[in-house]
Amino acid sequence: MWSNSGMSSRSTSAGADLHLELTVDHGRGVRVALTDALRDAIRSGRLAPGTRLPATRALATDLGLARTTVVEAYAELVAEGWLTARRGSSTRVAERAPATPRDPLPPAPPRTSGPRHDLMPGRPDVAGFPRAEWLRATRRALASAPDEAFGYGAVRGRPELRAALADYLARARGVRADPERVVVCAGMSHGLTLLAGVLRRRGVRAMAVESVGLHIHRNLLRDAGLRIPPMEVDELGARTDTLGRDVGAVLLTPAHQFPTGVALDPARRAAAVEWARTTGGLVVEDDYDGEFRYDRQPVGALQGLDPDHVVHLGTASKALAPGLRLGWMVAPADVVAEIDDGSPDPGPSVTSALEQLVLADLLSSGAYDRQVRGRRRTYMRRRDQLVAALAQRAPHVGVRGLAAGLHLVLTLPDGTEADVLRSAAWHGLAVEGLSTFRHPGAAPGPAGIVVGYATPSDSAWSGALEALCGVLSA
Ligand SMILES: Cc1ncc(COP(=O)(O)O)c(C=O)c1O
Structure with missing residues (x-):
């Protein structure tokens, strides 16, 4: 019932009354919107420490959401310290929430030179931590x-x-x-x-x-x-x-x-x-x-x-x-x-x-098996998107090692690895050169780059893929 983009505000009708504004925009799930709305309400002081939150079933009914969405949002906020929950009693706003209006967050550090698009191999999408x-x-x-x-x-x-x-x-x-x-x-x-x-x-x-x-x-x-x-x-x-x-x-x-x-x-x-x-x-x-x-x-x-x-x-x-x-x-x-x-x-x-x-x-x-299966589905989908995009936009690039894992190797014409890496850096894209992994005592090998398709969060993935195709098709 939530559109991909838009804002909705509702009040709960059962139990504690709670007004929430959920902003659900493209690429952001309803659970994230709900978690953000609750966090904002606490941070702004609208939900005072100790306030009892509605039962998950009641809030889900009022907002027209699946109950699991509300359960997961509450659990996330408990994990972050915004809420407290005890078995058999209700969920409440924590007595000392991580930050209040009198305790403002420090100013964000100035943006440093980190890459805008991270496709480094060897790393999972840490946003997928369960x-x-x-x-x-x-x-x-x-x-x-x-x-x-x-x-x-x-x-x-x-x-x-x-x-x-x-x-x-x-x-x-x-x-x-x-x-x-x-x-x-x-x-x-x-x-x-x-x-x-x-x-x-x-x-x-x-x-x-x-x-x-x-x-x-x-x-x-x-x-x-x-x-x-x-x-x-x-x-x-x-x-x-x-x-x-x-x-x-x-x-x-x-x-x-x-x-x-x-x-x-x-x-x-x-x-x-x-x-x-x-x-x-x-x-x-x-x-x-x-x-x-x-x-x-x-x-x-x-x-x-x-x-x-x-x-x-x-x-x-x-x-x-x-x-x-x-x-x-x-x-x-x-x-x-x-x-x-x-x-x-x-x-x-x-x-x-x-x-x-x-x-x-x-x-x-x-739960570990479920996590592996879920991650496997996500990474396989990304791998398929990556392979399809490369076939269309950079057909001259060889693709290797796609049957498994969280990365693949793109082979390049001899002598072009350094140029591709320079161009990637210029476009704010982090990938690794194949030669980085070569043993110093080994014979020289083919030119290539190693692309980790698991690294970006879901919301950063399409931008990273686009940046990679842009660099390789240039
Ligand atoms: C080849 C290889 N082995 C092992 C690991 C994992 O190492 P660790 O368990 O120390 O994080 C990685 C991580 O990138 C890896 O690429």
Whole structure:
């Protein structure tokens, strides 16, 4: 009943009377309009601290909205601290709302030089963080957490999360997981740091890495004292058939090579495992976006082939948010024992016990699966729009790595990468050059750019797509 653009004002007829003006314009949902209207009413002092809000059903009826819209808007405002809610009693304006007329917001900082359109790879749309689900799971986790959860936690992480991850990873990614072999980390990069420590203590000096990959991980391994020889990546993925005894470990992105997007060929998967078995080496699998697949059968975790030689690393950075710093590792028993030797005073875990319990709740309640499915639909739609727009407006550009993930690679005529990046910067568009990811010791590769289509919020997406097409068709 709301038009795409327009303003409506209503008063509630049942329970507390509440006048709200909802401005619903193109691209902004009704829930956002309702949340804004409530926030404005509180900020302006029209809704005083302690004011009881109408029941969700009553407000929904009065405004002609779905009740879930009102429930979600209330939950968001509770999460932000504007409202308070207690089970069994009504929702009220918080006694100390985040800002009042006497406590004006500081002036907005002057706009600095950040890009207007952000298509950087490796990032999800953080506006898609499931605030209401997270809030509900936090309530449940707080209600059921034992007191000891608020003490110094175990290095491996909370048992509830390790058990929930073991179930989820076995079901969704084909990982052979036992909760005893799960270690909770502060993101995948922290897991890699822990593994680098284990390898160094074992006397390993070198870990092979893909010839194109994340420079952050290369730096992290180098800083830990490892040599990181490059292993060529071709259209079948990393050349694991070239691994020798000169390295004691290898880092791979088998499900979706970063950034080229190739899935590691079955023979290359077998070669990696065979190398580990014959040399005693360790395969480290970075499964950073394995849940985001679109056009093909899921590529299961490499770890499933040999859990005693492969470490599986995963992260909540893509499906939820990188700001959480939550990731996990499923490792062979000896590796886990070297990270956590079971001593009674091993030092605290690095991630908050409460956040671990919330993630455990999301996983076991099915909310994490719903989040992944929802994000997958959104990102797949964007990917389709991107591919269609490029075919029409920049047909000379090659498109690679579209079957999965949150980014794709656009190949360019030789020698044009720097020019395209300059033009993008000029137009306020942030993308990454393919050469940024190339190992400094690797042979030169094709020119290209890596485009992260998950990064913008829904409202910023079409502008970013337009800017990209403009730059590439020029
Ligand atoms: C290849 C790759 N691995 C892992 C990650 C996730 O790292 P983290 O869990 O530390 O946020 C990213 C994020 O961009 C990535 O691009």
